[in-house]
Amino acid sequence: MKDNVLIDPSAKIGAGCVIGPNVSIGKDCVIGDGVRIVGSVVMDGCTMGNYSRLAGSILGWSSKLGKWSRVENSAVLGEDVEVKDEVYVNGAIVLPHKEVKASVY
Numbered sequence: 001m002k003d004n005v006l007i008d009p010s011a012k013i014g015a016g017c018v019i020g021p022n023v024s025i026g027k028d029c030v031i032g033d034g035v036r037i038v039g040s041v042v043m044d045g046c047t048m049g050n051y052s053r054l055a056g057s058i059l060g061w062s063s064k065l066g067k068w069s070r071v072e073n074s075a076v077l078g079e080d081v082e083v084k085d086e087v088y089v090n091g092a093i094v095l096p097h098k099e100v101k102a103s104v105y
Contacts, residue, residue: 069083
């Protein structure tokens with residue numbers, strides 16, 4: 001963990017994660033192994049797959065980020081958004097209750 005990190009006690013953090021600086025993780029989140037989070041907000045009930053990356057972005061309530069996925073550059077994912085495995089989301093705004101199956105460059 002690096003500077004300015006807030007993690008709810010109910011969140012589960014996997015092994016080998018690098019979190020921070022400037023990160024907030026909400027309640028009941030599940031963060032997989034080897035995840036990297038920097039300058040981002042993870043809202044309540046989110047799941048991040050192993051080795052995913054969240055940088056400078058917002059992951060909305062109950063959203064799911066697949067294994068080896070990347071969300072960067074001020075991307076905002078609404079409530080209940082699912083990003084499939086190995087998908088790259090670059091600066092996109094995704095409306096609630098959607099599924100992202102292909103990369104957004």
